[in-house]
Amino acid sequence: MDADVQDPTWWRSAVIYQVYVRSFADGNGDGTGDLAGVRSRLGYLKELGVDALWFNPWYPSPLADGGYDVSDYRDIHPQFGTLAEAELLIAEALELGIRTIVDIVPNHISDQHPWFQEALASAPGSAARERFWFHPGKGADGGEIPTHWVSSFQGETWTRTTDPDGGPGEWYLHLFTPEQPDLNWNHPDVRREHEDILRFWFDRGVAGVRIDSAALLVKDPDLPEVGERDTHPTEDRDELHDIYRSWRAVADSYPGTRVLVGEIWLPDVDRFAAYLRPDEMHTAFNFDFLARPWGAESFRESIAQTLAAHAPVGAPATWVLSNHDVTRPVTRYGREDSAFAFLAKRFGIPTDPQQGLRRAQAAALLVAALPGSLYIYQGDELGLPEVEDLPRDLIQDPMHFRSGGTDPGRDGCRIPLPWSGAHPPFGFSPPGTATWLPQPDCWATLTVAAQDADPHSTLNLYRRTLGLRRALPELGDGPLAWIDDPAQRVADGILAFRRSPTFVCVVNTGDSPVPLPAHEEVLLASAPLDSDLLPPDTTAWLRTTPDAAASRAVPSRKEQ
Ligand code: GLC
Secondary structure (H helix, E strand, O other): OOHHHHOOOHHHOOEEEEEOHHHOOOOOOOOOOOHHHHHHOHHHHHHHOOOEEEEOOOOOOOOOOOOOOOOOOOOOOOOOOOHHHHHHHHHHHHHOOOEEEEEEOOOEOOOOOHHHHHHHHOOOOOHHHHHEOEEOOEOOOOOEOOOOOEOOOOOEOEEEEEOOOOOEEEEEEOOOOOOOOEEOOOOHHHHHHHHHHHHHHHHOOOOEEEEOOOOOOOOOOOOOOOOOOOOOOOOOOOOHHHHHHHHHHHHHOOOOOOEEEEOOOOOOHHHHHHOOOOOOOOEEOOHHHHHOOOOHHHHHHHHHHHHHHHHHHOOOOEEEOOOOOOOOHHHHOOOOOOOOOOOOOOOOOOOOHHHHHHHHHHHHHHHHHOOOEEEEEOOHHHOOOOOOOOOHHHOOOHHHHHOOOOOOOOHHHOOOOOOOOOOOOOOOOOOOOOOOOOOOHHHHHHOHHHHHOOOOOHHHHHHHHHHHHHHOOOOOOOOOEEOOOOOOOHHHOEEEEEEEOOEEEEEEOOOOOEEOOOOOEEEEEOOOOEOOEEOOOEEEEEEOOOOHHHHHHOOOHHHO
């Protein structure tokens, strides 16, 4: 089956499930997830109702940053399997109507990659070093760091090398860890190589690529400090757009629609949307919504801004509640301050897990009703919380170490999934296996098997949500109209909108129950309703009678 050819606009409404391979399912019993594990659980993903899978980097890597330090972009990490298995997985998923998106990491490579090893072994000024940002240090002996740019993982962004004779040498740039040297995107080899990597994976049938750190690739060659010039030396530089235009040309040279999805964290929504012009990326992660605190006002502002920024470029929005870098929504929404900031993680922030779960479920229905495509990070469909009490000596994430131990890092959202049984490893690995990160004992009630059997579980709520989203033509890509009924006020914590003259989504983020808007049927609710009242922290999807004013505001699909 070639699903791409059947629906060239699949990506505009798709539900994309993020697979963190290391923690999804362990097929060979070594305590680490792998492709065999994913292949054995494709039925689960089909039943969940997803359209595509995005795999975090699955390439050979020393795993200094969970695989975002790639040493070979054209193979599979031996712990995860083989290239032949990846090809089988891509084909088997497509047989079930599920497309595959791979993660491309263009900003940096592993320090073990042959290019960097060659550069280290070569002299300053050599061709091999030009593929990177090698630079002499400042000061008489070159001992001062070339710039004081701060890493996205905190700390310095340059490391000094040692010359073959043992003396101190040049410095090289790494916006993340020293094990992730930045590539020089002014170099033709770097551009050619990445276009070739895109072709390598498109040739294997992948339907798209997620582009890691997409707004960081180009740097100001004069190496000014941040703030010295009008433009930022390492972020969102205008030259990036040419790179993505050439990537788009590669993607468009393949049959079906092969999509480019950018990881772009930018505060300016218009600068963000510029990457989504028709000849650049198809979509990009909408982190603005993910970072917002729980509440109708902040949600409405984010949704309205997002839709307004996307409209002029004709790209659909994306909705993302979490991923492998951020605190799980169940934990985040249970906190007094439920906003998310990448560098503000700390140990010991209190959370109310019951409230967090209830809000995470309500948020899941909200984002599933918004226009555009939807990302679900593995485990969110089980309502997994962040694991916040990992023994310190088991923490692996470099963010923890680079913060001097104040930031717990991102391991707490990367814990192996619980599939079945009453004790760790909960069917992730064979009984008795130590998983690469330990699972909490209390996850017995959160396993897939336990939730399968409970009609009110988070898993079954997700299945119903995605099933209805697929069945209702007004959901996914398309228009949205706010309902500004005086009885349904944002200031009172109510968010309500139509997706068609007869479909309404209403969220109560406030403290007291509110009457539901007039409706014929409740299609779905994230928690039990109290007759016609919508309780706090609950979302409902309603079938309403067509209303003339609403028909003008939100035309039905047939009329568009
Ligand atoms: C992205 C990834 C993150 C990684 C970083 C460096 O933000 O999502 O996991 O650590 O890039 O590659």
